[in-house]
Amino acid sequence: MPNITLPDGNVLTFDKKVTGLKVAEKISKSLSKQALVISINGQLKDLNYEIDKDCSIKIFTSKDKEGIETIRHDTAHILAMAVQELFPGTQVTIGPVIENGFYYDFARKDSFTQEDLLKIEKKMQEIVERDEPTHREVWERDKAIEHFKKAGEIYKAEIIKSIPKGEEVSLYFHGKWHDLCRGPHLLSTGKVGKFFKLTKVAGAYWRGDSNNEMLQRIYGTSWSSQKDLDDYLKRIEEAEKRDHRKLGKEMDLFHFREESPGSVFWHEKGWNLFQKLISYMRQKQDEAGYKEINTPEILDRSLWEKSGHWEKFGANMYTSTTPDEKVFAIKPMNCPGCVQVFNQGLKSYRDLPLKMSEFGKVHRYEPSGALHGLLRVRAFTQDDAHIFCTEDQITEECLSVTNLILEIYKDLGFENVILKYSDRPDLRVGDDDVWDKSEKALLEAIKESKLEYSINKGEGAFYGPKIEFVLRDAIGRDWQCGTLQVDLNLPGRLGASFVDKDGSKKVPVMLHRALFGSLERFIGILIENYAGKLPFWISPLQAMVIPVSDDFNTYAIEVNKKLKKSGITSEVDLKNHNLNYKIREHSLTKIPLLLICGKKEVDSNTVTIRRLDSKEQENMEIKKLIEKFSSQAKSPS
């Protein structure tokens, strides 16, 4: 006699056990048609699960996250079914739901080709049409292991072995085909609909461990309507258009080449952008009380041994042997160098907090497969700083770093910032009471900042807890940029000390912080966020002066000179092309202002402005133009 409580509080009473589908039918016919999956006392179950006890339920449709995720999960099963029908002998492993889709990992000798993907997709459509009914069975563990072993499904057998004792081992059947699965699933393969697409094949390690063999992963996406699928594919396409590698080429900002994989060759315009960011940052840091320093790129091996890098970070370090056989390392981090500057001369507690910033270029030998445009490189410039302070100053200093980061992100158009807080890892140095103190101090700073934060348990650095600053861009992607770490280890290892009030020598606390993280990376993010249409003040080329014909060249040259003098980055285009051509060309390279000069303008001492992405024409006196845009050309302060 189950009494079933609905989300609106109403209670339906049945005189015998009843399936979720039947409950949906009782509620409304349309719901029963749209129903995909049900939650019973908060646990997701199949719609044909039989309810025999009092409970509260909620029925999900494709409008709910639970519904669409079940569709994706079923699509993954159908993918596996299709693959095994087409390629007998292929072993199935796991096939979870991911953001916007799903994947399934297979073990097969031959590799899947792009054409195979199409074939598989077709077969999947067939399976949907066959509308194979789903049913679930709970098996005895050893029987299940035996069964899958016999069937040649070694990986599945492995998975069952790793299911904790006491947990149910359930199998899902779609027609004859079956898979070990926790569920829930749709009532039949037909419920999935046909709004899916296989997107790519890739390698993936068994159980995510690079010591294991590599499986073949097929990725796909699945939706509840053609429109949703099309929208998704469109979104992907739009994101591709923003790719900073593509835009960087089109806008003539930088390039990469074989001779130095993962290192940027900055072109004039890219470097201009780079320098604009640095000078903006200098000003900000100067105001915040930082002292800029610079330390050597190459330092003796002994220093890196002392700091612990040689042992802990050696695999990522470039080294250099001189003709006289001395071994140096090219710095992968700026901190040891910075501590040397701190160590020079006696420091007093009165000098603290001492904030030393450095635009330091570091080199790290990253695995070749990790390289990705500007976002993952082997040589990059950190907007680094190290703050030497006392333990009592930690919270305040952390807070001021957080504020500085937020201010800077805001100036660059990122208002949506999330924090990730990582606390002590298992492998760490320092006493627990010191950790208590530094974690508490850092957490306090986060709380005071009133920002949303998540906790990554045990993900801190070996020397201290850290915050990572994640910003969300214009199309909803998250990027990890800034970082702030509390270090109670390196200063001691490298012999840093200050004279305290009582005359005794003490070891200072060191905060490591980077605002953008890496200038290279941040520029990549900026390009993608703005789809190349950078804010005026940071645009590497802010204005192009275009004479209508060469009768007006002298005037255009004059205008360009005036602009340059007033601090606007501008050029004049004297090439023998017509106006249409020039407008197209310079619009494509995303120059914010096109300034047209013809007879009308010469006569009235004006230019006609055409802004990027606008067809409007605005006539303006030169004096006013300079007044208006020279202030906009400056970085925000």
Next chain:
RNA sequence: GCCCUUGUAGCUCAGCUGGUAGAGCAAUUGAUUUGUAAUCAAUAGGUCCGCGGUUCGAAUCCGUGCGGGGGCACCA
């Protein structure tokens, strides 16, 4: 690093099953003097990523190295 995929002119790409390369744009030169997203013509431009092999003959097939792309692993 691992799996898959890819490498042809400055750029974007074509070149079927082997017979030593082609287009558009860009560049150069000339004509045109242009009023808001491609004016016309001519010229020049290539170690077909490198190395090795198969073959009478390789951009094309095979091996290998390097680079790019998509993932996985990595990301102090």
